[in-house]
Amino acid sequence: xxxxxxxxQYYPVDSFVxxxxxxxxILLTLGYIIAVFMASNLLAYVPIVLFLVLAIRxxxxxxxxxxxxxxxxxVLLIFTFVLNLFxxxxxxxxxxxxxxxxxxxxLMNALHFSLRLIFLVMGTSxxxxxxxxxxxxxxxxxxxxxxxxxxxxxxxxxxxMTIALRFIPTLVEEADKIMKAxxxxxxxxxxxxxKQRTQAxxxxxxxxxxxxxxxxxxxxxxxEARCYHGGEGRTRLHVLxxxxxxxxxxxxxxxxxAAVFLVGKLL
Amino acid sequence: MSSAHxxxxxxxxxxxxxxxxxxxxxxxxxxxxEFVAVLGHNGSGKSTLAKLLNGLFLPSxxxxxxxxxxxxxxxxxxxxxxxxxxxxxxxxxxxxxTVVRDDVAFGMENIGVPSPQMPxxxxxxxxxxxxxPFVDRAPHLLSGGQKQRVAIAGILAMHPExxxxxxxxxxxxxxxxxxxxxxxxRLNQEQGITVIWITHFMEEAAKSERVMVIHQGxxxxxxxxxxxxxxxxxxxxxxxxxxxxxxxxxxxRGRGIDLPPDILTVEDMEREVLARCR
Numbered sequence: 212x213x214x215x216x217x218x219x220q221y222y223p224v225d226s227f228v229x230x231x232x233x234x235x236x237i238l239l240t241l242g243y244i245i246a247v248f249m250a251s252n253l254l255a256y257v258p259i260v261l262f263l264v265l266a267i268r269x270x271x272x273x274x275x276x277x278x279x280x281x282x283x284x285x286v287l288l289i290f291t292f293v294l295n296l297f298x299x300x301x302x303x304x305x306x307x308x309x310x311x312x313x314x315x316x317x318l319m320n321a322l323h324f325s326l327r328l329i330f331l332v333m334g335t336s337x338x339x340x341x342x343x344x345x346x347x348x349x350x351x352x353x354x355x356x357x358x359x360x361x362x363x364x365x366x367x368x369x370x371x372m373t374i375a376l377r378f379i380p381t382l383v384e385e386a387d388k389i390m391k392a393x394x395x396x397x398x399x400x401x402x403x404x405x406k407q408r409t410q411a412x413x414x415x416x417x418x419x420x421x422x423x424x425x426x427x428x429x430x431x432x433x434x435e436a437r438c439y440h441g442g443e444g445r446t447r448l449h450v451l452x453x454x455x456x457x458x459x460x461x462x463x464x465x466x467x468x469a470a471v472f473l474v475g476k477l478l
Numbered sequence: 479m480s481s482a483h484x485x486x487x488x489x490x491x492x493x494x495x496x497x498x499x500x501x502x503x504x505x506x507x508x509x510x511x512e513f514v515a516v517l518g519h520n521g522s523g524k525s526t527l528a529k530l531l532n533g534l535f536l537p538s539x540x541x542x543x544x545x546x547x548x549x550x551x552x553x554x555x556x557x558x559x560x561x562x563x564x565x566x567x568x569x570x571x572x573x574x575x576t577v578v579r580d581d582v583a584f585g586m587e588n589i590g591v592p593s594p595q596m597p598x599x600x601x602x603x604x605x606x607x608x609x610x611p612f613v614d615r616a617p618h619l620l621s622g623g624q625k626q627r628v629a630i631a632g633i634l635a636m637h638p639e640x641x642x643x644x645x646x647x648x649x650x651x652x653x654x655x656x657x658x659x660x661x662x663x664r665l666n667q668e669q670g671i672t673v674i675w676i677t678h679f680m681e682e683a684a685k686s687e688r689v690m691v692i693h694q695g696x697x698x699x700x701x702x703x704x705x706x707x708x709x710x711x712x713x714x715x716x717x718x719x720x721x722x723x724x725x726x727x728x729x730x731r732g733r734g735i736d737l738p739p740d741i742l743t744v745e746d747m748e749r750e751v752l753a754r755c756r
Contacts, residue, residue, distance in 0.1 A: 345576050377576045380618040426571045433572035436534060436564040437585040437632065438556050448583035448596045 220280075222340045227456060228270035229341045233350025235457040240338045242464045247330050249468070251475045253322060258470035259330055262463070263337075272340050280336035281329055288325055295321035346449070348372045353451055366442030374430070382423060389418050482543075483640055483672045484508040484531060484562075489540035491526055500526040502695040503540070510639070511670045513663070515683035515703075518692035519717040524676050527692065528644040531674065532562040545639065560589050562640040563633030567648050569625035573617045578609065578628050581617060585636040596635075603635040604628075606669075607661050623654025627661055634665070640672035641665070647677065655679070680707075680721045684742045691716060704740035723747045 228236075243262070250256055267277055281288075299317020306313040339347070352369030359365055390400065393414050400411050484507060491501040501523045508514050518524035529535040530542055533549040544562055547554035563585075566572045575581035582600045591599070604610045607627040617625055626646055633641065641662060647655040659675075659682055666673045675686060683689050689706040691699035693716040699706050707713070707724045714720070720728070727741040727750075736754070741747050 345580070373576070374574065377574060377617075380616070381570050384618070426568075429566065429568055429571035430574070432529075432534060433564075433566050434574060434584075436532060436559055436566075437574075438559045438588040438636070439584075440556065440588065444590050445587050446590050446593055446596075447587055448580060448593060448600075450593045 220336070220339055221343045222272050222276060224271045226269060226271040226341070228266065228337070228460075230456060231341075231460055232451055232453050232457050233342050233346045234354050234451060235453065235460055236338050236342055237347070237350050237354060239460055239464045240335055242468060243334045244331060246464075246468050246471045247327055247334065249471050249475060250327070253319070253326075255471050255474040256326055256330070258467055258474065262467045263330065263333060265463075266334075266337055270337060270341050272337065276340060277333055277336065280340070281332050284328060284332055288328060291328060292321045292325045295324055344376050345373055348376070349447075349449060349451060366445075370442075378423075378426070381426075382419065385422060386415065386419055389415055481510045482507045483510045483512070483545060484674070485541075485543040486530075487541045487543075489530065489537045489542055491523075491530060491535060492538045498695075499538070500695055501530070501537075504695070504697055505540075506690065506697055506700065508672060508674065510672055511666070513666045513673045513687045514675065515686035515689045516674060516676045516692060517678065517680070517683050517689060517718060518676075519678065522692045522716075523695040524692045525644055526695075528564065528642050528674070528676050531642050532564050533558045534564075556589065560585075560636050561638055562642055563636060563638040565626065565629050565633065565641065565643045565646040567645040569622050569629065569649065570618070572629050573625060576616060578604070578615050578617055578620075579613045581628060582632045582635050585632050589636060591636075599635045599637075600631075603631040606634055606665065607631045621654060622650045623657040626650065626654070626658045630658075630661060630665075638671065640674065642674045642676070644676050645678070646675075647679065647682065655682070659685070678718070680719055684721045691718065703742055707742055708739035 231239075246262075247259060250259060267274065296313060296317050297311070299314055299320050301314040301316030303315035304312060305315050305318060342350075348369045351372075352365050355363060355365035355368065394400065398411060398414055400408065400415070402408075403411070486504055486506055489501060489504045490499045492499045504527070516524050516527065526535065530537055530549070531544065533544075533555050536550050542549045544554075544558045547558055549555075549558055573581050574584045579600055582603055583596050586596050586599060600613070601610060604613055607630050609624060609627050609631055612620065612624065612628070617628060620628065629646075630641070643662065647658050650658065662673055662675065663685070665671050673686075675682065677683060684703045684707065686703065689699070689701065689703050690697055691706060691713070698716060699709070699712065707720055710720045710724060710728045719725075721742055723741050723743055723746065727737045727739070727747065731737050731739070737750055741750060
């Protein structure tokens with residue numbers, strides 16, 4: 212039952228977006244987030260929608276996958292929309308039914324904030340859908356490496372993330388095994404109230420933690436035996452290199468930023 | 479210059495200052511290209527020995543020379559670990575990366591192999607252990623024997639001169655054990671890599687060139703498999719078993735059938751029995 216956890220949500224096809232350097236994708240996603248926050252009226256979302264449609268088409272990610280990425284957000288979306296709709300300030304009444312009053316500003320705000328949420332999540336999902344987690348980690352390491360000057364452990368952080376990703380399936384498998392073993396001895400994980408169920412997790416978590424620590428000790432020794440001694444003097448199999456495609460993608464995002472800025476200025 | 483690869487001189491190791499030594503005044507040497515099986519019961523000190531051989535542990539007393547380099551000399555630590563690669567017992571706990579290719583590259587990245595040289599060395603190493611078709615797979619989806627072969631490839635890519643396998647087959651099923659043993663034996667024969675094979679499986683020790691038996695932190699026996707397994711009584715006193723055919727011939731000798739003491743395999747037994755039937 213625990214088997215279906217996939218690593219991240221990487222969607223493996225080959226496309227222009229997939230081929231971009233992970234650093235480009237991280238930086239451009241930041242640029243995109245700024246653009247979304249800069250959009251001050253609904254019209255400013257037009258270039259953002261155009262950009263998203265273009266990016267999704269170019270990335271060859273099925274639209275269904277993209278829509279699925281906003282599904283976990285639906286409760287938050289409804290809240291945002293309803294709260295803004297009914298409790299917005301302003302005087303221009305659009306609709307009135309008994310005590311329910313919808314004002315123009317409220318309607319606009321509701322649309323504005325809901326769209327902002329949707330666009331933020333879709334844009335960032337595009338990055339995680341087109342980049343394997345390990346490559347993303349590589350990109351983060353490279354981007355953060357100038358911070359080593361202020362003693363920020365960029366390499367160590369990236370190595371920790373990679374190892375964590377590597378051990379997720381192993382630990383999931385192990386949790387599954389322990390769960391079955393404890394069920395065979397009469398443990399009950401599925402019934403009772405929240406308190407009882409939480410208590411039932413203890414015989415699962417304790418062995419899992421002990422084994423995780425043992426694994427960590429073994430792994431540390433195995434890494435040392437293979438000459439691991441931190442990031443210094445280390446070479447990499449995958450060398451990150453910016454290419455023409457990265458420049459092209461950067462231009463598109465710069466264009467987006469300019470468009471959003473101009474629309475905000477003019478109207 | 480002798481061809482000694484590992485030289486141990488009066489080596490002792492204690493986990494705690496005042497604890498009983500896990501290894502006690504051990505001295506021996508292993509030549510280049512040898513295939514040595516180290517046998518011992520649980521807690522005999524054989525795993526400690528493995529970790530001393532590439533500088534993961536440093537001897538409390540005595541000296542260990544690997545290709546002439548003292549493991550206690552810190553400037554050689556990384557050279558020694560690159561030259562004497564080590565495979566551990568649990569296949570899951572020694573794979574670092576999420577893809578086979580990246581894991582094989584891990585050791586090379588650590589010793590600073592230039593990036594363009596890595597792909598051919600990865601192919602070569604995976605080819606040598608017969609895992610080339612799995613280069614893009616996720617390690618957690620491989621069988622135990624396959625994971626151990628990936629671990630061996632990760633070491634081969636660093637171009638080592640010796641392989642130390644610390645019970646590398648203990649957690650595998652019989653077919654996985656054979657798969658890993660055959661791979662290492664072939665590397666020893668074809669590439670002349672020195673092998674130190676630590677195990678408690680008699681069948682594996684019987685197939686090596688030289689067997690050392692460790693008991694209570696001391697080397698008690700050292701010789702060819704035939705010499706060692708002929709001494710069934712002594713082996714049992716170290717809580718070790720004798721290979722089945724050696725045991726059979728011992729029992730038969732006990733009942734007055736005249737068989738030589740150095741029978742190890744079914745083929746030996748067949749030959750000797752046929753010779754007596756004529």
